[in-house]
Amino acid sequence: MKAHTIAESLIMPAAKILVSHVIGEEAVAKLESVSVSNNTVQRRIEEMSVDIADQVVEGVKSSKYVFAIQLDESTDVTNWSQLLVYVHFTQSNAAKTELLLSQDLSSTTTGKGIFNVLDNFFKQNELDWGKLVECMTDGAPSMFGRKSGFQAHVKVVAPNATAVHCFIHRFALCAKVLPPKLLLCLNRVIRIVNFVKTCALNTRLFKLLCEDFGSDHICLLYHTEVRWLSRGNTTRRLFELRDVLLVFFKEKEHDFQKNLEDEEFISRLAYLSDIFGALNHLNLSFQGPDCTVTEFISKLGTFVRKLDLWTKNVESKRYGMFELLTTLEREPTDEFAQEIVHHLSLLKTELKNYFPDVTYCAYVANPFSVDPADLPVGTGEQEELIDIQVDETAKTKHKESSPLNFWKAEYESNIPNTSHISRTPKLTLTYNWAVVGPQLE
Structure with a gap:
């Protein structure tokens, strides 16, 4: 991320000093014949590209x-x-x-x-x-x-x-659903952040105030729709700096002071930070070079079960799964508990709406854990799965490689019926394709 002229201004002078001490002045003379001009560096970068x-x-x-x-x-x-x-x-x-x-x-x-x-x-x-x-x-x-x-x-x-x-994009859309009061809280958070960060003077004053308080952070974080993880990061940072913000708005005599003094607002802010944090963690777990769609489906099913569990816990007035919410002295009111239950229900509904046709093909991930009788009859898949399961060499290779490479290397050419799995991106070839969103951030 430096200008190409850095080769002439820093790298070459440093290299000359290095070789003059280690090798001698003759090596310095040879280095001087190497072209490191701006145009040369640019041309070499383009050639490599x-x-x-x-x-x-x-x-x-x-x-x-x-x-x-x-x-x-x-x-x-x-x-x-x-x-x-x-x-x-x-x-x-x-x-x-x-x-x-x-x-x-x-x-x-x-x-x-x-x-x-x-x-x-x-x-x-x-x-x-x-x-x-x-x-x-x-x-x-x-x-x-x-x-x-x-x-x-x-x-x-x-x-x-x-x-x-895109699976990850669908999941990000699911995470956007919010009941009216929680949405109002999130919008107010965005307004607070924008008030501080869009004014250079406010940004400097807030930074000084954070330093005086000895805070771990000295700035707030913007919320941007195109950045799927920003909601969790923005709400958590504001929650951690809420005491500093309260002092800041008291000095400004701004209406945002009332929000930061409102326990209901702080409770909703804590919950939003917790649930967005959980969604962000799951979103990131879907990404990576070795993550397959079968793992995506498995993790998605696990999260849906967690939503059911969290709903039961909230109905029983147990909030231990929400880290920041449990740090507050005041326990959530019955009305707020119903908001949480409603939100968790909406999340589950949206997940089922956006992923209605996702099925988990167990023998893609582990062909040795599936009963051949559970596969379709007459397609040849039952017989071929038996051939795989009795092959001791296949068992060893399955343990040593990923499911995708296992099917590719060992069975694509030999087993025509089950090999369609490895050619179907929705099952194994697409391992999330979420890389575009995060890289654009």
Whole structure:
């Protein structure tokens, strides 16, 4: 993140001093012949970038099997639209995920415009739309519109490709549901943060006040809709600095003082911090290079069970699962307890609404824990699963590798019926595709 001139101003002088002490002045003379100008550094960076892009494209083209893509368009802080496209493919019997395309969208961000950008890239690099098995995007109309959305245009050139609404994006939408009073509390939190941070003077004064109080933090955090984790971070930071904020607004004689003195507001703030923290933790657990959709479904089912448990605990006036809420001296009122129960119920309903068709294929994760009789009859999967389970070598390899690489390396070519699992991105090839959102943050 430094200017390219740093090579001339810092790196080269330091290198000369180093070699003059370790090797001698002759080595210094040789270093002087190395070009480290701004243009040279820029050209070398561009050459490395082009080489990496060529390797990714060649990897996709040489992939023995199909590939899947995931893309997202978002506007950055300079109001410039950025398109990121990730590709998931197999290479040397291993699954790989790489950044396929990163490009500015200079004009419109409609489904047709985004498709044209990607289609031109495919044509320039001779990529085959026919090998595309899945295209994953968010649920915006420009992406999922039936007539003019991006997915509709993809269906024309890749009719066998499955259009999927990103699991992580769906989960983020579920987390947005809030009852009226909790939503009012969150909006007030946002207003408090904006009041302090949008004014340079207020920001400086608040920083000094935090230092006088010896606080762990010296600033508040913005809430931004495009950053899915910001709600939890924003509410928790404000809760931790609530005493400092109270003094700050008393000096300002601002109406926000009343909110920070209101125990009901603080209780709601504590609960929001706790529940958003739990949602953020789950969101982050869905991400990573080794996380598969089967794990996603398992963790999602676990969270739904936790919601049921938390609901019962709140109805019994037990709040130990909410860390910050239990630090308050005042116990939640019956009215507030009903708000919590209502919110947990809404969360569960939204999860079931956004994930109605998600099924967990147990033998993808562990084919040795499933009874073959539970599989469909007449498809050949029962017999093939028996072949796998009696193979001692397969048991050893399953323990040593991930489920995805196990199916890819050992059974893709030998077992035609069950191998469709490893070619279905919704089951194993897509391991969340959430990487676009966090990277854009």
